Amino acid sequence: MDPLGRPRSPASQAARGSRWADRNFYLLALLAALTILGLIALVGWELYRGCHLALAKFGPAFLANSSWDPVSDVYGALPFIFGTLVSSLIALIIAVPLGVATALFLTEMAPQAIRQPVITVIEMLAAVPSVIFGLWGIFVLIPWLRDHLFPWLHSTLGFLPFFSGPIYGVSMLAGGIIVAIMILPIITSVSREIIRSVPNLQREAAYALGSTHWEVIRIAVLSYAHRGIFGAAVLGLGRALGETMAVTMVIGNRPEISASLFAPGYTLASVIANEFTEATSDLYLSALFELGLVLLGITLIVNVIAQLMLRTFSGSSTGKT
Amino acid sequence: MPENSTLPIESGPAPAEAIKPQSPGQTADAPAFDVSNFSLWYGTRQALHDVTIQISKNRVTAIIGPSGCGKSTFLRALNRMHEVMPGTRMQGSLKLFGEDLYRPGLDAAEVRRRVGMVFQKSNPFPTMSIRENVLVGLKLNGIRDRALLQERLEGSLRMSALWDEVKDHLNRPGVSLSGGQQQRLCIARALAVEPDVLLMDEPCSALDPLATARIEELIQQLRLRYTVVIVTHNMQQAARCSDRTAFFYLGRLIEYADTRVLFTSPANPQTEAYVSGRFG
């Protein structure tokens, strides 16, 4: 008896059996990987299917129409697109400088002993659920903004249209600020990765010219990494656009287009969150699905751009090292 | 060694066409591998050109040559390991005890069970104990018989001269051993599935001289039962422990002869240049 089983024994069958198992395992893995492609198709298809009613009724005018009136069954996406873009823009204006500065601090200056704790804190910040930021926003951030920051902005910068008008607390600016907090971790960590990939040779060359610390960063690091950092910002934008719960809880949820950042606003994601289960008519629901499709379209484009930018950056940097 | 080994060995006349472990005492010069006009490509790059060689049974055959000469490629062709890389292509014939190893329908896994391999860097599985490392090949090939497993465990560890060192802590992780012990563990692991042939790809290149000496000693004992093919960049090693030596250069087999002959009076000027240390 050959216990291992050599040819002419049942082992040939075992070999065939294992080849069969190998094949099936491979197919299973392939199927799982293809699920990814299936998922993206599923998302697009389900949203498209959900909004055919609204598409047929309003056509492209849906995007430009600024009235959202469920009572008379008239729907337009403009206030939400406006709100989404403005709140995300505010978030970027706050988060990109802070995030990049923090990333520079961590890679270029921080002593080893405090580097890891700071990174840990930022990772923890990323782990806080949106709804908890929303809760904190309602009960802590909004009162403070209403009583302190906003009145101060109003009195010092009130001549600008952005900082004029009545103060409620819940507002476009509050939404932007809370989203900024939420995208800070991703902007910081992606920028950090990119700055870390700057070859040390670049820094040494700049130091050799007698540059100060900041000049080294400006000349060697930023000029080398700016494309990647831009990619990080675009990635952050993608997250900001789709942020739902915290924004819904602090932005005020009023479908108006106002120049003042103190006025309430509404975003694509938050109108869906608020009104989806209350949509009484088929057209209403369909219009919400179309908002979802718009949101998906914007975030897909932004994410694809971000991925492409980060990819070409990492490609070029690996090419040079 | 072999007399106190408990490895069950197939004895008696074997059917000519079946591949069986060969017991010592049969005609020693019958070829184990019979390779003719074997060429191999990685993509468009040809790595082996028309290699024809017969590798004797129960002998240690060393393959030497400068790096990039195709010696490792050739070794890996002997158990079809090169197929792991996509885009490889071969031509010619490669037979083990008369059976074409590239015959359509023959599973590469089947071939590799008969042709064991030990690698340049010892690679015991990091999550497994010494015992599991030795037995993993058997277990994953479907052997459940506990008595047999125990037998093979002790047998292979004795065979690889590791038993006395590890018999009291078989449940320790395989990676807890020293470098030389790890390499012997890998040899035990390869022997446990009872291959006919053992291929060794520079098995000592990562070891200190003492550990190297132990492995070389081990190789001498292995040839009593196995056919051993060893790739080495160390000519002294080839001279010390092989019976026959093949010299490869630029993907071609330049010379193949008894080790003593090849190192003392090589027929080919390139061989002579290499063994006398003038290049490589």
Place this chain on the structure above:
Amino acid sequence: MSADSYNQARPSISQQARRRWVSRIVTALMGLSALLVMTPLFLVLYFLIREGASALDWHFFTQLPKPTGEVGGGMANAIVGTLVLLGMAAAIGVPIGVMGGVYLAEYGGERTNDVIRFTADVLNGIPSIVWGMVVYAMLVVPFKTFSAYAGGVALGLMMVPMVMRTTEEVMLLVPQSYREAGLALGIARWKIITVIVIRTAMRGIVTGVLIALARVAGETAPLLFTALGNNFWSHNLSEPISALPLQIFSYAISPYDDWHRQAWAGALVLMLLILVTNLVVRMLSRGRPQS
């Protein structure tokens, strides 16, 4: 060479001083930014503990929510609901994600892998609320009911790309030599992958799964119109089910002080759940041998 002529070739002292000052100021600003970025976490944690701890008592973990106007009650059903949803999400996300990672690390060609990785990264960026709508259309509309199933599927689908990418990464860290050793023993490929490669990479895979679970545990948006929420125990997975984030949301936007306190308590529990998971992840990855 005289000292004078040497100094003339160099920038003036005042200019040098200015450059040094600029550098110092910018450096300080960067440190300040780092401080500012960390502040929100401390503020959130501070208020979670200050507001939440007082509302946390035995009842919170054992009782159902009280009807409007009544004081007391708890979130027992929401806590269980979250665990149930996470279990279902893992049942979907882990096998598909891990097998997909296996494909990327072990089988896929360069081209296919590029496409799949790219798509997975893009999927990771899809707003979570969109997943809610998709599963609503896929499972709620046809079965005419919000359900725990729908909620679990929504979270599970979100996990797939996350788990897939981390699985691939950690499997690629397993040295090729282990696969070769397995092949040289004549072991079938799928056994090499499952018994040797996955086992070696297990810690990393578990880490990835835990991170993904911690991420979806706090998700509210995809549950709003799938799991919906429920003020009672769900006896059946085809009924709506409560979840901590949902309960926090609906209590936070309610007009009742007592519910606000409960929202803080719920948020504290959810945060602790996530922090503990992160801690476990940290411990797991600290022990990982560097390759």
